[in-house]
Amino acid sequence: MEKISSLQSLPLKKVLRAKHIAVPAEHGAWVFLFSPLLIGLALGGWSQGSFPLILALLSAFLIRQPLTILVKIYSGRRTMKDLYPAVFWMFIYSVLLITSLTALIMLKYQFILYLAVPAIPVFIWHLCLVSKRAERRQKLIEVVAGGVLALAAPAVYWVGIEQYAPLGWLLWGLAWLQVAGTILSAYLRLNQRQLKEMPSRREMLRMATQTLLFNTVLLVGVVILAITGWVPPFTPLAFLIQPLEVIWGIYRPAIAVSPKRIGIRQLIISSLFTLVFIATWWLG
Secondary structure (H helix, E strand, O other): OHHHHHHHOOOHHHHHOOHHHHOOOOOOHHHHHHHHHHHHHHHHOOOOOHHHHHHHHHHHHHOHHHHHHHHHHHOOOOOHHHHHHHHHHHHHHHHHHHHHHHHHHHOOOHHHHHHHOOHHHHHHHHHHHHHOOOOOOOHHHHHHHHHHHOOHHHHHHHHHHOOOOOHHHHHHHHHHHHHHHHHHHHHHHHHHOOOOOOOOHHHHHHHHHHHHHHHHHHHHHHHHHHHOOOOOOOOHHHHHHHHHHHHHHHHOOOOOOOHHHHHHHHHHHHHHHHHHHHHHHHHO
């Protein structure tokens, strides 16, 4: 009873300021949502369903944080003082999500809701890892989650043009593969920061082989798509940015560089990709 009364007496002002509960801790994850979202919006345009769809995407993205906090409280990783703020923000995001989904259904965009199905098992997977204190440095789930977030591209595109079009799936694939290449690059930089001294160029190339190969093959694939007319001719320029970043990292390894600096640099690279992708598609 004492715990409950103490939670009820928690000032609303303090709850509203609980940014670590209201906003995802992984600030770099924002670009994995906004990059495909902006691509879909730029290519599909704006319609009456665009606002509720974007609101639904943001609400679904944000609700992960308070739910994660609740799981941490349940598993003993957080104290009860975080319970009220977590419940409060989960309620706010739930109301926004339900309201926006209802609006989409009323506007006859219910077919978009099928894209949310893959997110459910991935979210449960994430919460299970959180309960086991095993959510950090999980490359596979980050890549899969990136694919789920990349579904924002076809969703926003289809709602923008107010109909289904196969191009949406191509946008999803390109956005997901780019996110995967970004994640591999970030892990490469994080591994480099653990080096005690400057390694040989051969050793650096060995460390970067997987990341460089993935991003190079992706670039070649987009070049082929451009040659065959599936994407505008200058679109490969956007996919050239990440391989160049990997090559730069081979010559300038992130030894003793803070994870925050690595994240900020990768955020800049991903943002640049988004801008170049949109610009080259428009020019095409």
